[in-house]
Amino acid sequence: MLKIQNVHKVFSKGTVNEHYALQGIDLELKTGEFVTLIGTNGAGKSTIMNLIGGDILPDKGRIYLDNEDITYEKEHKRARKIGRIFQNPMLGTAPDMTVEENLAVAYSQSKKGLFGIGIKKEDSEFFKKCLEDFDLGLEDKLKTKVGLLSGGQRQAIALLMSTISTPKLLLLDEHTAALDPSAAEKVMNITNKIVREKNITTLMITHNINQALKTGDRTIMLHKGKIILDLSGKERENMTVSDLLKLYENNSNDIFDNDRMILS
Numbered sequence: 001m002l003k004i005q006n007v008h009k010v011f012s013k014g015t016v017n018e019h020y021a022l023q024g025i026d027l028e029l030k031t032g033e034f035v036t037l038i039g040t041n042g043a044g045k046s047t048i049m050n051l052i053g054g055d056i057l058p059d060k061g062r063i064y065l066d067n068e069d070i071t072y073e074k075e076h077k078r079a080r081k082i083g084r085i086f087q088n089p090m091l092g093t094a095p096d097m098t099v100e101e102n103l104a105v106a107y108s109q110s111k112k113g114l115f116g117i118g119i120k121k122e123d124s125e126f127f128k129k130c131l132e133d134f135d136l137g138l139e140d141k142l143k144t145k146v147g148l149l150s151g152g153q154r155q156a157i158a159l160l161m162s163t164i165s166t167p168k169l170l171l172l173d174e175h176t177a178a179l180d181p182s183a184a185e186k187v188m189n190i191t192n193k194i195v196r197e198k199n200i201t202t203l204m205i206t207h208n209i210n211q212a213l214k215t216g217d218r219t220i221m222l223h224k225g226k227i228i229l230d231l232s233g234k235e236r237e238n239m240t241v242s243d244l245l246k247l248y249e250n251n252s253n254d255i256f257d258n259d260r261m262i263l264s
Contacts (some may be wrong), residue, residue: 001028001029001030001031001032001033001065001066001168001169001201002027002028002029002052002063002064002065002169002201002203003027003028003029003062003063003064003065004025004026004027004028004048004051004052004061004062004063004064005026005061005062005063005064006024006025006026006060006061006062007022007024007025007026007048007051007058007060007061007062007063008020008022008023008024008025008058008059008060008061009021009022009044009047009051009056009058009059009225010059013059019042020224020225021042021044021047021225022044022047022048022051022058022225023224023225023226024061024226025044025048025061025225025226025227026227027048027220027227029169029201029203030201031199031201032199032200032201033201033202033216033217033218034195034201034202034204034215034216034217034218035202035203035204035216035217035218035219035220036204036205036206036211036212036213036215036216036218036219036220037203037204037205037206037212037219037220037221037222038205038206038207038209038212038219038220038221038222039221039222039223040223042224043221043222043223043224043225044222044224044225044226045205045222046173046205047225048203048222049084049171049173049203049205051063052082052169052171052203053075053078053082053084053171054070054073054074054075054077054078054079055075057071057072058071065078065081065082065168065169066168080109081167081168081169082167082168082169082170082171083162083163083167083169083170083171083200084162084170084171084172084173085155085158085159085162085170085171085172085173085175086158086173086174086175087173087174087175087177087178088178089151089152089154089155089158089178089179090147090154091158092158092161092162093146093154093157093158093161094146095145095146095147096145096146096147097145097146098142098143098144098145098146099127099131099138099141099142099143099144099145099146099149099157100119100124100127100142100143101119102146102157102161103127103130103157103160103161103164104119104123104127105161106160106161106162106164106165107123107127107164107165124142127142128142130160130164131156131160133193134156134160134190135186136152136153136156136186138153138156138157141153150183151178151179151180151183152179152180152182152183152184152186152187155175155176155179155183155187156186156187156190158175159175159187159190159191159194160194163194163198163200166198166200167200168201169200169201169202169203170195170200170201170202170203171202171203171204172191172202172203172204172205173205174205174206174207175187175191175204176188176206177206177207188211188215191204192215195216202216204216209241209244209245210241213231213236213239213240213241213244217232218230218231218232218236219231219232219236219239221244221248223248223251223252223254224252228248228251228252229244229247229248229251231244
């Protein structure tokens, strides 16, 4: 479904700040698979997301989505088939537009149409029904500007906007990291519900090791631009945070020193 083949990416090439962000990454996600991606700062997690999303281009290698080569496809074209949620709750939504207007824009774009004047009653009822399933009271805030909502509510809106028409791929870039624990749990529950019900192929970056092992079907760990662990099935199911840290040290010959990830 998603296939990354021998992808390399170097930043500041030929300078004293030269950094090999990715070194020959090979990764494949099956249709409907939910994969969590972890690693210390500078491991290459965000670089992978940005390459898939089209923010940056690889120096070498290819990226395929449903057997279509999207390696050099324009970002706006990828956005029609790839949903993406960022860490900042304000990204992906228009704060000065109402909840209803934000959803209408996303819905019309997913249908390859234009956002016309006014919102159809049937569309408004559809948005309300979708929001009721979130259990955040958002169904009563259709006329409220998104900028006035809490961080958790904004992320829920961004999530619905990205999945209102089922994308081929969903990218979650630490989308609960900026939220308080209660809001983060609610948004994560909504995420799992949507991904499961719509069978969306999903790649999620998280700083929370325990969450990475408990969410989805598979966990991948990066180190210095390379995949050093790929866990699934019983091996992942029985894995503890301590077990994973030991595997990391054995496979990387390094000590995991990111307290934020260990203590989350």
